[in-house]
Amino acid sequence: MTVSDISYGQLAAGYILLLFPLTIFLWYGVALISDTIISMFRMTVQLLFVGFYLHVVFQWNNPWINFLWIAVMVIVADASIIRSCGLRLRRFALPLAAALFLGVLIPLLLFLLVIIRPDPVLDARYIIPIAGMILGNCLRADIVGIRGFYDSLRKQEKIYLRSLASGASLHEALLPFIREALEGALRPTIATMGAMGIVSLPGMMTGVILGGANPMTAIKYQIAIMLAIFSGTAITVVAAIFLTLQKSFTSYGILDKKIFTK
DSSP states (O other): OOOOOOOHHHHHHHGGGGHHHHHHHHHHTOTTHHHHHHHHHHHHHHHHHHHHHHHHHHHHOOHHHHHHHHHHHHHHHHHHHHHHHTBOHHHHHHHHHHHHHHHHHHHHHHIIIIIIOOSSTTOHHHHHHHHHHHHHHHHHHHHHHHHHHHHHHHHTHHHHHHHHHTTOOHHHHHHHHHHHHHHHHHHHHHHHHHHBTTTBOOHHHHHHHHTTOOHHHHHHHHHHHHHHHHHHHHHHHHHHHHHHHHHHBOTTSOBOGGGBOO
């Protein structure tokens, strides 16, 4: 069995579906029309570019080029997270990039070396899509977790300072904020896992089935990738918070307001 191809004409016809959300936005006066059109245009251009690029990368199948592409994805995700959280790029770029690399490479290598063990191990057809799935989920969780952590800390700074004044260490004073940020970042993934298979058929499982594989094989792949995604997300969020702390506080343990763009 082979996957049915979609011609560019058929793909263009698919944009008719946009009439439904755009009509809803227009009818109710929701100010998302221009943002939707711009995002759809960017998505189309970016994905077509990636499609042509990956076609070449898959032919080369060079581990160094594969990891270079992962580095590019991490850099783009890094800038996107910092911008979405309203933080200073110069202060957070390096520590957050380090957290993303940890959260992606640890579960990725375990997934490849222990679970599926392709031949070759660093095959581009495995390493790049799987890294992309892990990183995409890390990006969403990091935005929720990091923004929640620093926004909560800024709004409840008196509680944090009171803990410090009572003799708490920096980690003890920050613990409630870290706990809240982790819960907010990881709860959506936990809810998704809990409803998977009954409420939704996830993307990787559907893709493997469309590729002609046995449904049980697809299910095993989906379970494995969800384990990698969840562990990578947890690693990235907690690493991002701890690695950015040094850039966020003065020598007296006070939150430096200059880390925020607004």
